[in-house]
Each structure stands twice: as structure tokens, then as C-alpha cells.
Amino acid sequence: MPAVDRGLEKPQTDQIRSYGPAANEPTQLRDYLFVVLKRKWLILSLCLVVTSLVAVQMFRQPSIFQAETTIRIERKQNVLVSKDFVLNSQPDANFWGTQITLLQSPALARQVALTLDLQHNPTFFGGQSQGGIFASIKRMFAGDKAKPKISAPGPTGLDVVRAAQLRDQPLSPEELAALEPYEDTIIANEDIDGIVHTNLFTIKYKHHDPEMAQKIANTLAEVFASNNIDSQTVNSKDAGDLLEREISEMQGKVRTKTERLFNYAREYSLPLTEDVMLNTEAQRLADLTKQLFESENKRKNAEAVYKSASTATDKFSIPEVQKSGRVTALRDRISALREKRETLKVTYTDKWPEVLKLDAAIKPLEAELDRAADEIIARLKSEYQESYAHENSVRAMYNSQHGTATQQTRNQIEMAQYKQELETDKQYLNTLMARKRDVQTSNTDRANEVSIENYSRIPRSPIGPARLRNVMIAFVLSLVAGIGLAFLLDFLDDTVKSVDDIDRYVHLPALALIPASRGDRGRLKGVVPATAGGPSETTALAMIDDVRSPIAESYRHLRTSLLLSSAGQPPKTILVTSSQPSEGKTTTAINTAFMLAQTGVDVLIIDCDLRRPRLHAQFEISNARGLTTWLSGEKDLDGIIQTCPRVPHLKILTSGPVPPNPAELLGSEEMRRLLGQLGERYAHIIIDSPPAISFTDASILSTMVDGVMLVVHGGRSSRAVVRRAKQQLLDVGAHIFGVVLNNVRLETQDYYYSGYYSSYYSDAESGGDSARESA
Numbered sequence: 070m071p072a073v074d075r076g077l078e079k080p081q082t083d084q085i086r087s088y089g090p091a092a093n094e095p096t097q098l099r100d101y102l103f104v105v106l107k108r109k110w111l112i113l114s115l116c117l118v119v120t121s122l123v124a125v126q127m128f129r130q131p132s133i134f135q136a137e138t139t140i141r142i143e144r145k146q147n148v149l150v151s152k153d154f155v156l157n158s159q160p161d162a163n164f165w166g167t168q169i170t171l172l173q174s175p176a177l178a179r180q181v182a183l184t185l186d187l188q189h190n191p192t193f194f195g196g197q198s199q200g201g202i203f204a205s206i207k208r209m210f211a212g213d214k215a216k217p218k219i220s221a222p223g224p225t226g227l228d229v230v231r232a233a234q235l236r237d238q239p240l241s242p243e244e245l246a247a248l249e250p251y252e253d254t255i256i257a258n259e260d261i262d263g264i265v266h267t268n269l270f271t272i273k274y275k276h277h278d279p280e281m282a283q284k285i286a287n288t289l290a291e292v293f294a295s296n297n298i299d300s301q302t303v304n305s306k307d308a309g310d311l312l313e314r315e316i317s318e319m320q321g322k323v324r325t326k327t328e329r330l331f332n333y334a335r336e337y338s339l340p341l342t343e344d345v346m347l348n349t350e351a352q353r354l355a356d357l358t359k360q361l362f363e364s365e366n367k368r369k370n371a372e373a374v375y376k377s378a379s380t381a382t383d384k385f386s387i388p389e390v391q392k393s394g395r396v397t398a399l400r401d402r403i404s405a406l407r408e409k410r411e412t413l414k415v416t417y418t419d420k421w422p423e424v425l426k427l428d429a430a431i432k433p434l435e436a437e438l439d440r441a442a443d444e445i446i447a448r449l450k451s452e453y454q455e456s457y458a459h460e461n462s463v464r465a466m467y468n469s470q471h472g473t474a475t476q477q478t479r480n481q482i483e484m485a486q487y488k489q490e491l492e493t494d495k496q497y498l499n500t501l502m503a504r505k506r507d508v509q510t511s512n513t514d515r516a517n518e519v520s521i522e523n524y525s526r527i528p529r530s531p532i533g534p535a536r537l538r539n540v541m542i543a544f545v546l547s548l549v550a551g552i553g554l555a556f557l558l559d560f561l562d563d564t565v566k567s568v569d570d571i572d573r574y575v576h577l578p579a580l581a582l583i584p585a586s587r588g589d590r591g592r593l594k595g596v597v598p599a600t601a602g603g604p605s606e607t608t609a610l611a612m613i614d615d616v617r618s619p620i621a622e623s624y625r626h627l628r629t630s631l632l633l634s635s636a637g638q639p640p641k642t643i644l645v646t647s648s649q650p651s652e653g654k655t656t657t658a659i660n661t662a663f664m665l666a667q668t669g670v671d672v673l674i675i676d677c678d679l680r681r682p683r684l685h686a687q688f689e690i691s692n693a694r695g696l697t698t699w700l701s702g703e704k705d706l707d708g709i710i711q712t713c714p715r716v717p718h719l720k721i722l723t724s725g726p727v728p729p730n731p732a733e734l735l736g737s738e739e740m741r742r743l744l745g746q747l748g749e750r751y752a753h754i755i756i757d758s759p760p761a762i763s764f765t766d767a768s769i770l771s772t773m774v775d776g777v778m779l780v781v782h783g784g785r786s787s788r789a790v791v792r793r794a795k796q797q798l799l800d801v802g803a804h805i806f807g808v809v810l811n812n813v814r815l816e817t818q819d820y821y822y823s824g825y826y827s828s829y830y831s832d833a834e835s836g837g838d839s840a841r842e843s844a
Contacts, residue, residue, distance in 0.1 A: 699739075
């Protein structure tokens, strides 16, 4: 058995022969064009629907007119009034942004709505009649202009609703809620543009009524200028009142803080005139610090001497003991007596009276020496205790003085803060007095910062909507979306649709491409009436009755591919199977056998689909005896083989009664023996089997034949399923001739292939129909 590659994607080197593009061939531009052409109706439908909807919406929208009013805003020195200060300052960097925000504020829009009484003006929200769709089309291509009216630009002449009026007589919540739609609409249609290198601003307002656009643009400018005057007046008045209150309040603060400073200095006996006051407590603290340092050193020295003496193993080795004159004298006397005793012992014994007398003299001296050393150690301890007590005494005085000095320092700092606050308040009071004089001077020289330079005219030509542009944009976007949708659907489509798909994803040669019938599709499902010469024509054979039809030509191409599929000689036994049911394997088997029989050789077709046999129904012959009959023991081979009346060279072996164990029968030695006997009689044997994935029958039979022909339903069979069927056959050592792409719509193929064959087959079908009509 030949080696089998287990990979689904890796082609078999001895199996695969490809005549299409290589699997790794890069995608070309024509492939993208083919995807677009294949779904051109989807793309065109989407473009038509979207463009039509946008066009209708554009035609229904009224024309928009824009009025423009020019104002000038001067940057003058302003009086800044707040809770803490009143100052003249220059406008900051955010000045222009602030002015634009005020021009687009809801408060300004509310004043405009009340000034023009828009609540009782139906023109503000009402759209104008556009005269129907044909008039809109005419406007879209020819332009749209308002009827000319004579109206000189100038003030509106209306009484402006001032901001002060709204503050004095505030609106109720219900009235404010009713005005919100008007405010939002005015702000949404208002636009403020600054003219570069000038102090001029253009107020633009858009509306479907040109007169309403003019009124609102001019009113916005007038109300804004009026608000500016009111703001300056109120600001100056508020500044004067605030300055009076601030000066009076600050004078009271200065008096209060002066009294507080005087009382504080008197309470703690601190001088008022000296910046740096003499601190006696600090000097005392410094002296105590020095004494504490000296007492600590003295205590440490005494402690070190005492600890050294108390821990010494030989008290006579202590330096203080060795330095004692008394100890030295006693040690000298004892030393002299001991020398004299040692001299006597040379001559006399220890009991000699003189020796005993010397011993008696030495003993009290040694006792006195010990007492002298002990007294010195006791004196060292006493000195240590005295130094320790003295240190504690000095430390206590230091701590007490430290608290007193710290409190005095705090008092001085507190007093300095009082003096600083008093000086600050005095300076601020002087500043307020100066600002009061400035405000009084500025009230006599006040001018409006905002002036109206050009009032708006009634606009004649609309600025929108850009109907033609929007329709073209909608067309382009819908075209792009349609193309994107086409590529998305093509990406999600996992079916085998073309010869390129077989080569690229299945890695098997395409034996033939069987197109779907272009004629009456009922011929594929119904039974043609019987002729006088024999049984009725079968469903499968009805597709190739016309020898010039595309289907007949495709099956002839399949016959040629099969005859040339094996080196040396044409294959004798051919298994026809598919990956899943209803892919056309039985029809392909019948027509393949029919085409082979037309060459004049004997061909046998065997129905090995023992689960759903259909061969006898296609040929309308008896199925009482057949393959299962012979495999079950009956050996009359000639009695179970039937002849096709239309094609004498075509023999038929039906399935026979359906057995309970199809796989066991097909895999038996009797089946191999039968194929061997039939191979001696017939030039070609076509075997129809169940689907390869659903049952093991096809895998079993594939080991008994020369090769396998895999039928794939174009546009319905999944690539993964076909690859799985291929691998399942290769796993058992089957030789796969290739794939028959069945029931393919030619328009789904490559557009060159599709165009050529569609035209060619259309001409062929027309010729065939004419020939049949003549007959």
C-alpha cells in the first residue's frame, strides 16, 4: 500500500496534478474584480437604495439661508470687582474666547427669543414648501435663489429685552422650560467668526426664511451690545459700592489690630519699637547649657574611674591606689620588714623570737594597707555619686530654663506676626483709597466696547443643503460599503465554487466542471415520458440527451480526463463518491458510464450504495435481484446484470435488497472476487457508493478499485468537509483521480472563464434548441 500523507492541506506528490493556479499564487487584481462582479447586483442594489433614500431626504429638506452681521469689540481697561479686591486690569489672553462664548450663550439666545417674540412666530420652526420633488431636482442642478426684496440694512427698531429686566423680573420655571427649544435652535444655527488681524467679528445665522435669518443676526448683535453697556454700568456702580464697604471694613480691622498689638506687648513685657529684642532668658539658657556640658563630662570621667576600680582584680593595680602617698609609705615599711625577716631566716628558723617579732610587726601593716586601698575605692565611688547628682541638678535647671526661653521666643514671634498683619492691612487700605479715586475718574469716561459695524442684508442665495454633493457622497459611500460587504460575504463563504478553489484548498486535480442546467430545471427532477423504443428516459440521462448541450460536453470532458488519468492504460474500476449526500454522485456515475459506453466498449455500472440505492429508480428497472443477492450466495451473475435499452454497451448491476450489514458485505472477499470476474468481462466498471464521510463503505471500496472520483456540489460543499473526505480516502491508500465539480453556476467562476463559456454554451443551447424544433 502506498504511503499516505495524513495532512489535510499537504498534497500527495503521487496524486496531485493541478492545472489551475498554484495554491500559494498571490492574489491578483482580477481576483478582486471577480468578487465584485460576482455580487454586482448586491452592490448595485445597496447603492440604489442608499442613494435614493439620501436623495429623497435631500429633496425634502428646505433651503438654508445665512445672514451676516459684523460687530467690533474693543479691548479696554476694565474695572475688576470681586469680594477681595477692585482693580483695573487689561484683558487677559482668554478675552476673545470669552466674548465668543457670551455670543453663543443661552442667556443671549433667550433675550433674542423674547425680543423677537419667537414663541408667537410660526415661521421660526415651520419649514417652507419646496414645491415637490421635481422642483427640488431643478434647484439641485440650477441653484436656488430667494426672491429679491428691497431692504436696506439697519437696526431692527425693536425694544431690546435687557438682562437687567430679567434679573429684576425673573421668568418662572415654566417660562424658562418653554424657551429652551428656541434657545437651543438659535445656538445651533449661530456661528461666530473672527476676522484675522482685526477686532471685527461676524455673527452668522442660518434659517430657511431669509428674513428671519436677517432679524435674528441683527438682534443678536444689538442684544450683545446692550448687554455690554449694562455690564459696564453695573460693574462701575458695584465697584464704587464695594469699595466703600471694603474701606470701612478695613479701617475697623486696622484699629482692632493696633489695639491687639499694644495689649499683647504690655501683657508679656515686650518692647514695641525694637525689631530684635534682648532675650535674657536665652542667655541664661546658654549658660546652663555650658554648665550641663561640663557636669556631664565630669560625671562621665568619675564614672569611668569608679567602674575601672570596682572591676579590677588587683586593687593595688588601680592607678589612684598606686598614686596614694599613704599606700606607698605602708608598702615601703612592709617591704623593709620583709627584707629583714628574709635575712634572719637564712640563719634562723621561723620560730626564732626575732622572726616571730617581725611577723607580728608586718601583719598590722598589711591590714592597714588593705584599709587604705578600700578607702580610696570608696572615695572614687563617692566622687562619682556626687558628680551624678550635680549633673541631675544642672539638667533640671536647664529644662526649666529651656521652657521659659521657648515661651519667650514664641511670644516674640506672635508679636511679629501681629505687626506684619497690621502693616499689610494698612497697605491694603491705602490701595483701596487709591482705587476709589480711579473708579470715580473712570465713571466720567465710559464708552461701549461693542459696536455694530454692518447690519445684515436679506440673503438671496441659499448656502445649503448641498443636495448634489450629499447624493454623490451617499453614492460613493454606499458603493464602498457594497464592495466591502461583497468581500465580507466572499470571505465568510467556505464552499467550493470553482476550479481554483479545488486546486487552492483541496489540492486535487479538477477532472471536469459540470454546469447547472440553463433550461427547464424540471427536467432534472421529473421523468420524461417513455418512448416507443423502450423505458422512459431517466432523470440523469435526460441532462445529456442533447449532444451539443454544455452538460453533455462537460461529461465528455470528464470521460477524456478519466481515460487519461492513469499512465499505461485507462482505469478499469472507478469508484464514484462524494463527501456528503445530495452532491450528484449517482447522476455523475450514470452519465460517466453512459459516455464511456458511447465509445463502443462494454461498461458496467454497479450500485454499491446499499443504504439508499437509487440506480434502479433512475433506469426504472427491477431491484429484486442484484449485488446483495450475489454476495449472499446466488452465483448466477448473468441473471442479475441488466442491459440499458438505449445503450446496449451499458450494463447495470443494481444493489438488490437492502441488507442489514452493508459494510461487511462490501468488505468481504466475495466482493473482491466479484470485481475480479467483472473486470475480465468489461472494459470499465463504474461503482456508485455512499458518501465517504457518512459511512465507511466508500473507504472499503476505494481499496478494491483503480481509483476514486470525488464529486463536489459547487457552491454548497464546504472546503473543510471535502478535505476531510479526501484525507479519509488517502488514509486507507485510495488513489484519487480528481474532483468533479458538479452543478456549478458559470457566473460564479472566474469572469474570463464565465464569460467565455456562458457565451459559448448559450450559442450551443440555441443551436440545439433549433435542431430539436426542426426535428
